[in-house]
Amino acid sequence: MNQQQNLWEFVVLQWDKLLSQTITHIGLTFASLLLAVLVGVPLGILISNKKKLANSVLGVAGVLQTIPSVALLGFMIPVFGIGTVPAVAVLFLYALLPIIRNTHTGITGVNESIRDAALGMGMTGRQILFQVEIPLAMPVMLAGIRTATVVNVGVATLAAYIAGGGLGEFIFGGIALNNTNMILAGAIPAALLAIFFDFLLSKIQLLTPDRLRKATLIFPTSLLILSSFYILPASEKSLLAGFEPEFMGRTDGYLGLKSKYGLKIPSVVISDAVMYKAAFEKELDVIGGYSTDGRLKAYNLTVLKDDKTIFPPYYAAPLVRNEVLQKHPELEQTLNLLAGVIDDSSMTDLNYRADILKQTPEEVASAFLKSKGLWRTPQDATGATIRIGCKIFGEQYILTEIYKMLIQGYTSLKVETKTGLGGTKICFDALTNNQIDLYPEYTGTGLLVILQPSPQEVDALISSREKVFEYVKMQFQKQYKLTWLKPIGFNNTYALMMRSAHARNLHIETISDLKNHIDTNE
Amino acid sequence: MIVAQNLTKYFNKAIAVKEVSFSVTEGENLVLLGTSGCGKTTTLRMINRLIEPSSGQVYVNGKSILNESPEILRRSMGYVLQNNGLFPHFTVAENIGVVPQLLGWDKKQTQKRTLELLDKLQLDAEKHFNSYPHQLSGGQQQRVGLARALAANPPILLMDEPFGALDPITRVKIRQEFLNLDELKRKTIILVTHDVEEAFEFDDKICLMDKGSIVQIGTPTELLFKPANDFIRNFLSHQRLLLEMKAVKLSHIWNTLENIDIQSFNNGPVINTDQSVWKVLELIGLNKATQVTIYDEKTKQKKAVSSSNILNSLSQHRAT
Numbered sequence: 001m002n003q004q005q006n007l008w009e010f011v012v013l014q015w016d017k018l019l020s021q022t023i024t025h026i027g028l029t030f031a032s033l034l035l036a037v038l039v040g041v042p043l044g045i046l047i048s049n050k051k052k053l054a055n056s057v058l059g060v061a062g063v064l065q066t067i068p069s070v071a072l073l074g075f076m077i078p079v080f081g082i083g084t085v086p087a088v089a090v091l092f093l094y095a096l097l098p099i100i101r102n103t104h105t106g107i108t109g110v111n112e113s114i115r116d117a118a119l120g121m122g123m124t125g126r127q128i129l130f131q132v133e134i135p136l137a138m139p140v141m142l143a144g145i146r147t148a149t150v151v152n153v154g155v156a157t158l159a160a161y162i163a164g165g166g167l168g169e170f171i172f173g174g175i176a177l178n179n180t181n182m183i184l185a186g187a188i189p190a191a192l193l194a195i196f197f198d199f200l201l202s203k204i205q206l207l208t209p210d211r212l213r214k215a216t217l218i219f220p221t222s223l224l225i226l227s228s229f230y231i232l233p234a235s236e237k238s239l240l241a242g243f244e245p246e247f248m249g250r251t252d253g254y255l256g257l258k259s260k261y262g263l264k265i266p267s268v269v270i271s272d273a274v275m276y277k278a279a280f281e282k283e284l285d286v287i288g289g290y291s292t293d294g295r296l297k298a299y300n301l302t303v304l305k306d307d308k309t310i311f312p313p314y315y316a317a318p319l320v321r322n323e324v325l326q327k328h329p330e331l332e333q334t335l336n337l338l339a340g341v342i343d344d345s346s347m348t349d350l351n352y353r354a355d356i357l358k359q360t361p362e363e364v365a366s367a368f369l370k371s372k373g374l375w376r377t378p379q380d381a382t383g384a385t386i387r388i389g390c391k392i393f394g395e396q397y398i399l400t401e402i403y404k405m406l407i408q409g410y411t412s413l414k415v416e417t418k419t420g421l422g423g424t425k426i427c428f429d430a431l432t433n434n435q436i437d438l439y440p441e442y443t444g445t446g447l448l449v450i451l452q453p454s455p456q457e458v459d460a461l462i463s464s465r466e467k468v469f470e471y472v473k474m475q476f477q478k479q480y481k482l483t484w485l486k487p488i489g490f491n492n493t494y495a496l497m498m499r500s501a502h503a504r505n506l507h508i509e510t511i512s513d514l515k516n517h518i519d520t521n522e
Numbered sequence: 523m524i525v526a527q528n529l530t531k532y533f534n535k536a537i538a539v540k541e542v543s544f545s546v547t548e549g550e551n552l553v554l555l556g557t558s559g560c561g562k563t564t565t566l567r568m569i570n571r572l573i574e575p576s577s578g579q580v581y582v583n584g585k586s587i588l589n590e591s592p593e594i595l596r597r598s599m600g601y602v603l604q605n606n607g608l609f610p611h612f613t614v615a616e617n618i619g620v621v622p623q624l625l626g627w628d629k630k631q632t633q634k635r636t637l638e639l640l641d642k643l644q645l646d647a648e649k650h651f652n653s654y655p656h657q658l659s660g661g662q663q664q665r666v667g668l669a670r671a672l673a674a675n676p677p678i679l680l681m682d683e684p685f686g687a688l689d690p691i692t693r694v695k696i697r698q699e700f701l702n703l704d705e706l707k708r709k710t711i712i713l714v715t716h717d718v719e720e721a722f723e724f725d726d727k728i729c730l731m732d733k734g735s736i737v738q739i740g741t742p743t744e745l746l747f748k749p750a751n752d753f754i755r756n757f758l759s760h761q762r763l764l765l766e767m768k769a770v771k772l773s774h775i776w777n778t779l780e781n782i783d784i785q786s787f788n789n790g791p792v793i794n795t796d797q798s799v800w801k802v803l804e805l806i807g808l809n810k811a812t813q814v815t816i817y818d819e820k821t822k823q824k825k826a827v828s829s830s831n832i833l834n835s836l837s838q839h840r841a842t
Contacts, residue, residue, distance in 0.1 A: 117607025122597035
């Protein structure tokens with residue numbers, strides 16, 4: 001009951017966003033569907049009397065269908081960049097197969113004696129196609145369009161990964177923040193859309209032939225109208241921001257930008273993996289990234305000064321279950337070998353090696369340990385197994401590798417890594433549920449995402465990273481029986497970034513500058 | 523009117539129709555008769571160019587059909603298919619109006635013609651005008667199929683086993699209706715069938731085919747009494763008596779008929795000599811009569827006969 005009230009509150013609060021996401025979602029679905037119908041139906045007709053061509057066309061369309069949708073999105077980025085175009089392109093490819101195949105099946109399924117009669121009456125090939133074959137194939141063709149629509153409503157959620165918008169913004173944001181209401185606010189409308197359009201098309205399919213003829217006229221018209229729902233989130237003039245789903249929902253992220261700075265910037269949701277590149281390629285102007293990310297250096301991005309301190313400085317430190325520390329006292333010592341060793345610039349450098357120079361996390365980790373004289377060849381592992389987890393971005397992979405090498409070199413414990421554990425909450429839940437024994441975490445994240453104290457408490461703490469560390473350490477010990485070991489040294493915090501040249505041209509140095517720029521140019 | 527000259531068709535080197543030639547004059551019926559695979563349907567479909575001949579020619583009114591566009595040609599020939607081939611998404615009226623629509627008739631004219639045909643073919647216009655084919659019985663569907671073929675008044679009608687899909691009782695009934703249609707009497711009809719009885723009922727020229735070639739062209743009596751070879755004799759053998767009764771007219775046996783009762787012509791029903799032996803026996807059976815009066819137009823004479831008289835004369839006729 002409580003859950004539902006909360007969901008309702010969330011929906012009321014985010015009503016405008018939900019509406020625009022839904023409209024974008026419908027637009028995405030039908031713009032791509034329209035394209036797929038425009039291409040797929042003629043193609044299906046074309047191949048219906050060419051058997052060899054039919055096999056190869058259906059084969060290619062079938063292979064396209066088997067490519068995982070996220071991978072297909074990835075393939076589209078080098079070609080179309082981010083945003084609308086690649087999202088529509090991917091959905092178009094997915095919708096193509098059912099439409100081509102059903103058109104082909106429908107047309108070839110027309111009874112031979114009816115085709116014969118049409119010929120015998122003196123119809124031309126074109127007349128047979130339009131007066132006999134297409135009307136008779138229509139129910140099967142509509143079934144294909146129906147399948148494509150339902151598939152598209154589902155796949156369109158993934159558009160949020162590449163700034164394509166739609167209900168995926170809530171769904172992936174909700175997953176990243178473990179915010180069930182947010183997930184449901186995206187998932188329920190998406191499911192309802194699928195059910196609604198499926199129902200609508202099933203009704204059209206059941207129409208009698210004469211009504212179907214009228215419906216055939218209405219159908220393309222409504223398709224056009226629905227696809228025009230896709231209003232582009234950005235206009236040409238103003239700046240466009242891109243934020244990853246977790247950033248969108250955090251007080252030290254988008255919410256803070258809105259409340260503390262009053263920043264009103266048109267924004268899209270995009271996956272961390274492509275965000276920096278998109279900024280570099282001028283598809284985005286402002287992004288919310290990590291201050292130590294290697295791509296900052298590679299793409300020549302500038303961090304805007306956080307003049308109202310909404311991004312607290314975060315220590316990074318290993319977060320370990322108490323039980324493991326008690327069982328293996330040598331572990332704490334070993335993990336603390338890294339305490340204070342990596343400063344900001346060396347972390348950025350390590351990230352740069354992995355993200356840009358494409359060195360593997362193992363290479364980066366071992367080279368680093370050697371340079372610091374900490375490297376030891378692994379001992380024969382005879383003891384218990386330590387499971388190290390990590391979140392799904394580069395820095396965490398490198399830290400995990402470093403810890404793994406240290407444990408293997410300095411103790412006789414076995415090490416197992418469980419990498420790529422989605423967002424903060426997934427990693428944290430894995431730890432508290434005894435699925436992993438430790439992972440590198442940031443104090444700010446621990447404070448704002450997991451502990452979530454009152455705004456007054458946050459305000460009192462946030463100016464000092466030492467205070468944050470002490471508070472978080474104490475609370476985690478008390479609430480979760482987890483220990484924060486000594487900080488590694490560097491700070492990782494969220495930051496707003498722009499292309500250096502762009503920021504210089506617009507004379508933007510701080511986030512307040514950015515806000516003023518947007519306000520005056522509106 | 524229709525002349526086929528040395529029509530030959532190969533399908534992938536296998537010969538389907540070999541050197542078929544025939545001519546059909548205006549208003550005449552030609553029945554292409556034979557077992558399945560004999561090439562009769564292929565021959566028919568070469569006349570409206572649904573199949574292009576490998577060699578040979580077809581002339582309609584002296585003009586080669588190969589010089590005309592196939593669509594235009596087909597619109598001038600009615601075509602009735604075995605499984606009626608009605609368009610399931612068209613109403614009865616739309617089905618009948620297909621060819622007029624292709625020919626660009628105006629809507630009123632098409633509607634008038636459709637109503638006329640529905641009436642002639644004993645279909646309830648009010649009930650069926652806007653029905654879809656699946657709402658009709660098999661016999662009604664076949665009637666609509668014929669109406670569609672007749673709609674644009676084509677001088678030629680091609681019929682491919684038009685009654686083949688019907689049950690035996692409906693088949694006989696609809697065939698009788700068709701044979702009695704005024705419109706059909708003026709048409710040049712080429713009909714394909716494997717049913718010998720049906721071929722004989724059309725009572726015109728029969729072209730018996732086997733293995734792609736014509737075995738004999740002739741009237742039913744010619745096939746029965748002057749068969750070109752043993753194939754024809756065998757082909758007709760197991761229904762022979764029935765076929766003879768249907769093919770032989772009273773006029774053929776008029777001379778050998780014995781008048782058994784000169785005085786009392788008013789005893790029993792009267793029948794003309796242009797009727798078949800089958801008809802007169804049917805008449806006797808139906809009326810439970812012992813004798814009938816036969817009237818010959820040519821000689822203006824009457825003869826009173828019994829069924830045994832008629833059968834006697836038939837066997838004499840067979841012997842000659």
